[in-house]
Every structure is written in C-alpha cells, then in structure tokens.
Amino acid sequence: MTNRLLKRLSSVALLCAAIIGPPGERAQAQNQGQQFSAAQIQAGYRVYASQCATCHGQNGNTVLGVDLPRQQFKTVSSDDDIKNRITNGSATAGMPPFKLEPAELDGILAYIRSGFDLTASPFKVGDAARGHAIFEGKGGCGSCHRVNGKGALTAPDLSDIGALRQPAAIQRSMLEPTKGMVPINRPLRIVTKDGRTIQGRRLNEDTFTVQLIDQNERLISLLKSDIRDYELGSTSNMPSFSGKLSDDELADLLAYLISLRG
Numbered sequence: 001m002t003n004r005l006l007k008r009l010s011s012v013a014l015l016c017a018a019i020i021g022p023p024g025e026r027a028q029a030q031n032q033g034q035q036f037s038a039a040q041i042q043a044g045y046r047v048y049a050s051q052c053a054t055c056h057g058q059n060g061n062t063v064l065g066v067d068l069p070r071q072q073f074k075t076v077s078s079d080d081d082i083k084n085r086i087t088n089g090s091a092t093a094g095m096p097p098f099k100l101e102p103a104e105l106d107g108i109l110a111y112i113r114s115g116f117d118l119t120a121s122p123f124k125v126g127d128a129a130r131g132h133a134i135f136e137g138k139g140g141c142g143s144c145h146r147v148n149g150k151g152a153l154t155a156p157d158l159s160d161i162g163a164l165r166q167p168a169a170i171q172r173s174m175l176e177p178t179k180g181m182v183p184i185n186r187p188l189r190i191v192t193k194d195g196r197t198i199q200g201r202r203l204n205e206d207t208f209t210v211q212l213i214d215q216n217e218r219l220i221s222l223l224k225s226d227i228r229d230y231e232l233g234s235t236s237n238m239p240s241f242s243g244k245l246s247d248d249e250l251a252d253l254l255a256y257l258i259s260l261r262g
Contacts, residue, residue, distance in 0.1 A: 036110030044111030120168030131256025160262030177236035187233035
C-alpha cells in the first residue's frame with residue numbers, strides 16, 4: 001500500500017469521525033428538511049461503502065454511541081453542521097480541512113438521512129419524549145396499537161418496531177399506510193361455511209389454517225376447509241398522519257417509535 005493511499009484512508013477516517021463529532025451528550029440529528037433524490041442516495045452509498053465503512057462498518061453502528069442509520073450521534077448535528085465540519089475540519093477532533101465535491105457531500109448526507117435505505121426518502125428525527133405524548137394523545141395510536149402490554153390489539157404490536165424496521169419505513173407507514181403495510185398484516189374478511197362473517201387483521205397463515213385478530217381483539221384460528229369466502233384487503237385500515245400532524249410532530253413520533261426496541 002502506497003503512502004499516498006494510506007494518507008487518503010487516514011483522511012477519510014478523520015472525516016467520518018468528524019461527522020459524529022467529539023464525545024459529549026448523546027443526541028439525535030435534526031434534518032433541515034432538505035430533500036435528496038434516489039440518485040443522490042445511491043451515490044452516497046457508494047462513497048460510504050468504499051470509504052466511511054472502514055470506520056463505521058457496513059451498518060453504520062460500530063462506533064460506540066453512534067448509529068448512523070438511526071440518526072443517533074454524539075452531538076446534535078444538522079445537515080449544515082455536518083457539511084461545515086467536513087469542509088473546515090476540526091482541531092479538537094484532529095481533522096484537517098477535507099475538500100469534497102458538493103455532489104459528494106450531498107450524497108453522504110442523503111445516504112445517512114435515508115437510514116441506509118437505498119429505496120427511502122430522507123426523514124427527520126425529533127424528541128422521543130414528545131413523541132410518546134403524541135402517541136398516547138393527539139395521534140391516538142394506542143386505540144389500535146399496543147406497546148409493552150398497553151393499548152389495543154387490532155393493529156400490530158409496536159413494542160419492538162424500532163428494532164424490526166428502518167426509520168424511513170416507519171415514516172412511510174405513518175404517511176402512506178398502504179404502501180408501508182407488511183403483507184402478513186393485511187386486513188382480512190372471512191365468511192365461514194356456517195354463515196359467520198369475521199373481519200380483522202391477519203396474524204398468521206399456513207397451508208391448512210389461518211389466524212387473525214378480529215375487531216373485538218379476539219384471537220381466532222380457523223381451518224381453511226371451514227371457510228367459504230376468503231378476502232384479503234389491499235388497503236391499510238390505518239389513517240394517514242399526512243396533514244394531521246405537523247412536520248415537527250411527525251419527527252417526534254418517529255423518534256419515539258425508533259426507541260421501541262423490545
């Protein structure tokens with residue numbers, strides 16, 4: 001390995017370290033509302049995979065106290081903060097000024113803000129405590145969802161949603177519920193051979209049986225041989241929060257859901 005390449009790798013390592021900032025109170029990054037294209041996200045992935053993954057790992061979580069896909073940093077960092085740190089360097093972090101093309105800067109930001117999801121759009125993470133209050137209050141989420149044994153069962157249990165789904169996917173479910181719906185959770189309408197009509201949320205299914213949570217929160221298991229009509233809905237029963245919650249409220253609610261890890 002040449003000295004020139006070693007210097008390049010060293011500069012990239014310092015660049016990645018500077019993005020997360022010096023040790024301090026753990027906080028969550030705040031997006032400034034900038035929107036990035038799919039092409040920028042993909043370009044940022046290529047820059048990250050070839051350079052920054054050396055420090056942060058492929059999943060962006062190998063540095064203690066930092067989880068890049070989940071927007072968790074050691075210091076509060078806006079998009080402009082990150083760009084300025086990269087461009088101007090930091091004497092306290094031991095990073096010299098590092099000049100990147102504007103497209104490279106935007107690409108790295110896009111990939112981080114997307115939650116390392118090449119199909120995602122950027123999102124904003126707010127305050128989890130405020131998000132908890134929205135979940136239980138204005139959002140009315142507990143009327144359908146359950147968290148840690150509290151709430152209803154007509155919609156999926158969210159106790160570990162932060163570990164199961166990427167932030168961008170959670171945001172998609174809040175804004176476009178049908179697009180974010182997991183197939184196993186599709187609404188189900190069944191008419192049995194003895195004339196009963198049962199509606200609810202599909203919970204599990206195999207070759208011979210199907211289990212669902214009905215509208216009264218009862219767990220029902222049926223043999224498929226006892227079913228006359230079986231209809232899976234293609235539209236989520238969950239209402240969209242688009243236009244019902246402000247951008248800041250959505251960011252706070254997302255922060256709370258990300259924090260739910262079982």
